[in-house]
Amino acid sequence: MKELLLKYGCNPNQKQAKVFMEDGSDLPFEVLNGKPGYINLLDAFNSYQLVSQLKQATNLPSASSFKHVSPTSASVGSILPTSLKKACFVNDVNGLDDSLLACAYARARGTDRLSSFGDFIALSDECDLTTAKLIHREVSDGIIAPSYSKQALELLKEKKKGNYCILKVNPNYVPKKLEIRDVFGVCFQQERNDYRVDENTFKDIVTTNKNLTKEAILDLTVGLITLKYTQSNSVCFSYQGQAIGVGAGQQSRVHCTRLAGNKADLWFLRQSDRVLDLKFKSNLKRADRDNLIDIYLSNDYMDILEEGKWENYFEIKPEPFTRTMQKEYLSNIKGVSLTSDAFFPFGDNIDRASQSGVSYVAEPGGSIRDDDVIAKANLYNMVMVFTHSRLFHH
Numbered sequence: 001m002k003e004l005l006l007k008y009g010c011n012p013n014q015k016q017a018k019v020f021m022e023d024g025s026d027l028p029f030e031v032l033n034g035k036p037g038y039i040n041l042l043d044a045f046n047s048y049q050l051v052s053q054l055k056q057a058t059n060l061p062s063a064s065s066f067k068h069v070s071p072t073s074a075s076v077g078s079i080l081p082t083s084l085k086k087a088c089f090v091n092d093v094n095g096l097d098d099s100l101l102a103c104a105y106a107r108a109r110g111t112d113r114l115s116s117f118g119d120f121i122a123l124s125d126e127c128d129l130t131t132a133k134l135i136h137r138e139v140s141d142g143i144i145a146p147s148y149s150k151q152a153l154e155l156l157k158e159k160k161k162g163n164y165c166i167l168k169v170n171p172n173y174v175p176k177k178l179e180i181r182d183v184f185g186v187c188f189q190q191e192r193n194d195y196r197v198d199e200n201t202f203k204d205i206v207t208t209n210k211n212l213t214k215e216a217i218l219d220l221t222v223g224l225i226t227l228k229y230t231q232s233n234s235v236c237f238s239y240q241g242q243a244i245g246v247g248a249g250q251q252s253r254v255h256c257t258r259l260a261g262n263k264a265d266l267w268f269l270r271q272s273d274r275v276l277d278l279k280f281k282s283n284l285k286r287a288d289r290d291n292l293i294d295i296y297l298s299n300d301y302m303d304i305l306e307e308g309k310w311e312n313y314f315e316i317k318p319e320p321f322t323r324t325m326q327k328e329y330l331s332n333i334k335g336v337s338l339t340s341d342a343f344f345p346f347g348d349n350i351d352r353a354s355q356s357g358v359s360y361v362a363e364p365g366g367s368i369r370d371d372d373v374i375a376k377a378n379l380y381n382m383v384m385v386f387t388h389s390r391l392f393h394h
Contacts, residue, residue, distance in 0.1 A: 001027050009038045022180070028173035029144070033157050034165035036142060040120055042069050044144040047122030048169050050074055050229040055124035057197050057221050060241070062124040063104035063131075064226075065116040070234075070249065072119065073111030074226045075242040076218070077104035084110070087270040089286060090134060099130040106134055107242045112263055113290040120144070120165075127152045139287065140164075146171040195228065195389055197221045202362065206370075207377045207384040215240075216337055216360040216383065223339030224362060224391065230341070232392040235349075237264035237356060238337045244268075245356075253340065257349045261356040268333055268357075269297050269326055279315040288313075297321060333357030341391040343367040347376035354380045364390050 003020035004027060017038050021027060029044075036044070043066040050071060054062035060076035077100030085091040088110025096102055101123060109116050121135060123145040132152035135143065142165030143156065156166055180189045201224070202217055223236040226243045230236070235256040237245035245264030247256035269275060270293060278296070280289055292313055295304050301320055304310060310317045338353045340363040350373060353361065361377060365386030377384040 001030070003027070004031065004036075006038050006041075007035065014038075028170045030168045032148070032153065032166040032168050034142065034160070034163050036165045036167065039068070040142050040165055043067070043120035044122065044142065044167055044169075046229045047071065047120060048144045050225060051122045051124040052171070053196070053225050053228070054222065057225060058218065058241075061101040061104050063101065063108045064122045065105075065108045065111070065119040066122065067115055067119050070231045071108075071226055071229065071243065071246055072115040073108045073243045073246065074222065075104045075107035075111070076222060077101055078107075078241050079103055080106060083271045083276060086276050089113075089289070093130070093134065095130050099128055101125050101128060102130040102134055105131050109134070109138060111242065111244055111267055112246075114294055117287060117290070127156070129155065132156050135159075137286070142167065144169050193228065193391075193393075195391065197224050201387055201389075202385045204365075204386045204388065205383060206365070206374050206386050207382060209378070209381050209383045212360065212383050212385065215335075219337035220339055220360060220362045220385070223337055224387070227339055227341040227393075228391045229393060232341050232394060234341045234393070235260045236339045237261060237353075237358070238339065239264075239335065244336075253342070253344060254346065254348050254352065256340075257338075257352045261352050264336065264356050265326075265330055266294075266297060268330060269321075272321070272329055274319070274321045274325075278318055281313055281315060284313065297326070299323065330355070330357065335359050337362070339363070341393070343370070343390075344373045345369060347372045349373070350376035350380065350382070354382075358382060361385065362387055364388055 003018050006017035008014055009017040047064045047066040050064050051062040058076050062076050064074035065072045079097050080103055088106050090106045117139050118141055120141050121143040126147040127145045128149050129151045132155045136155050144167040146169055179192050180187055218241050219238040222241055222243055223238040226236050227234050231249040233250050233253050233256050235247045236243050237260050244267040245260040247260030250256040304313055334357050336357040337360040338358045343364050343366045345367050359382055361382055361384040
């Protein structure tokens with residue numbers, strides 16, 4: 001296929017939309033089902049690069065959940081503990097532990113379920129039946145993977161009344177070194193970002209604490225590769241091979257850190273007994289439960305716990321999970337990793353990170369206030385690495 005006509009571009013008024021190869025060669029993907037849109041393809045190509053590079057760096061199957069050209073999460077495959085299975089709504093899936101790819105997707109989709117509603121999914125490996133079963137019951141716009149098992153493809157084709165977008169990418173495709181885009185009728189050209197995370201990335205430890213564990217290196221690797229395909233400015237919190245909080249597209253870096261930190265906090269709080277023990281009405285949809293949990297953990301919890309309201313959602317009235325209780329619960333969290341696509345200009349980012357259990361940090365360095373940032377990391381006994389590589393993505 002040389003080119004693919006699209007219904008429209010980013011918006012319905014932007015007509016004459018299509019994708020094609022500048023040199024006239026075949027497109028590096030096939031449409032197996034549905035009709036992808038312009039934004040679908042932007043999500044697909046960014047997300048597939050992310051998971052394929054995660055697989056290369058870790059040798060583990062990887063998955064991502066994308067919305068509006070940024071990941072809500074990305075994860076490598078590892079078996080989920082019981083509490084996380086329940087928090088991700090996958091505790092009822094038979095055979096989940098037998099597919100690390102399915103585990104990767106369960107983690108990626110389960111990280112920020114509100115943001116992942118209507119996502120575009122990328123898988124590093126062939127989509128198996130277990131992974132397809134997870135995807136089948138979620139609201140999603142499409143998927144890209146190098147291949148699909150016969151049963152998985154048949155099941156996915158049932159989604160969206162047969163219109164679910166399914167893309168098969170050529171895993172051997174290598175894009176040209178130079179990339180070109182058009183903005184305001186002006187052509188921009190640059191070398192493609194070929195930055196790779198490897199053993200040399202984490203050599204420059206600048207803090208007093210230099211105990212960088214293998215587990216932390218995995219988490220920092222996940223964070224850096226996730227940021228490489230996240231709209232800048234961006235910051236990522238990661239834990240146990242999973243991006244648990246992504247702050248994307250903010251003008252201020254501390255706002256990125258706060259946003260990502262808040263998401264990471266919610267991820268941990270959703271695994272607390274108070275949340276896992278909520279007795280929802282049996283007729284509620286998965287998205288309804290997501291929204292209720294989000295409100296329950298917010299300052300507006302009385303909106304759903306007032307008399308005459310809670311009865312619509314719960315079999316048993318929940319006790320409030322107050323901000324004070326949440327802070328006490330989160331105070332026991334340690335071992336989280338923080339990555340940034342550019343240097344931290346002030347130590348306030350490290351102050352905020354410490355509130356979400358961050359023990360490891362990787363950032364490029366190069367700020368005139370590096371000494372202040374390092375001092376803050378030392379204050380909290382964090383391990384900080386300077387990567388000396390910026391990862392802006394626009």
